[in-house]
Amino acid sequence: MGSFVGHAVPGTFFFFFGMWFTYRMFQRYFLCQVAAAGSGGEKCRSRYRNVSSFACPGTLPPTGEFATAFDAGKFTHIGNAQHMTMFFFFGLNGVMDVLTHYRIPVPPDMDYVSAVLAFSMEALLFYYHLHGRSHMDVQVHMLLFYVVLACAVSTALEMCYKNNVLPALCRSYFTLLQGTWFYQIGFILYPPWGPTWDQENHGQMMMVTLFFTWHNATIFVIMALAGSLIYLRVKAKGPAAMYHGLHGPLRMPKMDAEQIKNMIVDSEEEEV
Template structure:
């Protein structure tokens, strides 16, 4: 099933990064639109998609990539520590979560290297993000053993949303001057924020009523 920390960290990760993507994409798009109105139609191609965004507070620091790495390390550590019963690694769900964290941490490492202009393959930042979403989707698809029917439905819905994230990121990479794929990636990232455990949902509804 994974630990509480293993669900808290990705939930926080996706809502923070989904909101951040949304803000930065719209800011960049409308800034470019304003430049078009000022400088003429020749500047209509100024908008360009990027896999990650620089923080205006620390423009020289790859803050987004570093946060991905920190979140991955915290998540993997929490899953590893809580995966043992009587000294034996018995919780396979924790191992699945650790795999997901690893690939998002790898994406963060590529973001950091891209920020410092390391000699990487072209579009490797996009490819690493696509790989992370694809691995997350694969794990969700095979993360259903022993679950209730409702829980299986929730995880399958999440599987479709994660696939949409991977497809949106792929379209971003292929069409860098179009804003719609970037908006879709931000939207589907926010849509991943969830409480997949029906018991947790029931408790929240009980205490809220």
């Protein structure tokens, strides 16, 4: 990861999967809310459940780390080995997600447990990744460490409170933040253009903290806008599309198109 590209690649994947997870969880939540409003009770609302379907890059990044770890035919870059180890744990999480998706008999919540393990190992590796670095290098990676740790905590809470959408949205939030901050680290430590940062300058280190707060604000606004648009899209769905949405990701009891149509009409009348 000792380059701009080395930070941009994981940043892209974390941001992409964070956005996808945000879309899917908002969609599941609002579909169930519409169904609950139509049925007029908590029985339907309680059927909302979080799922662990988040995946991280597990092939190209470790391949690149492995290919660049050799010097004169010898494996000399221990940092690459740490990065490959991190990707291995996320690959393991991907395997658990696949096994869970296809209902292979595995212990309960192994998809969540493997996700918590992957984020925890990533946090551990970053925490002990900074010996001998500049003060700014330590600062940006410690901020990343806090974000990764928050991913692990929110995933664990999501596992414990599967009927609450807030932990799932927190995981989306911190995954998106991890993606954008990876990019920011690349621009700070390995700028592809423009002047380089003085990594021992206190004023510029204060700017780094300010940038981090701006990233938090931007992610919050992005998720709020995404949630609003997804809600409007769910409300605008026709009966057939609503039927597919309810019986696909939510696996709710079968209803015909007329029942769903009546459910949506009742929901709209209640709002008026």
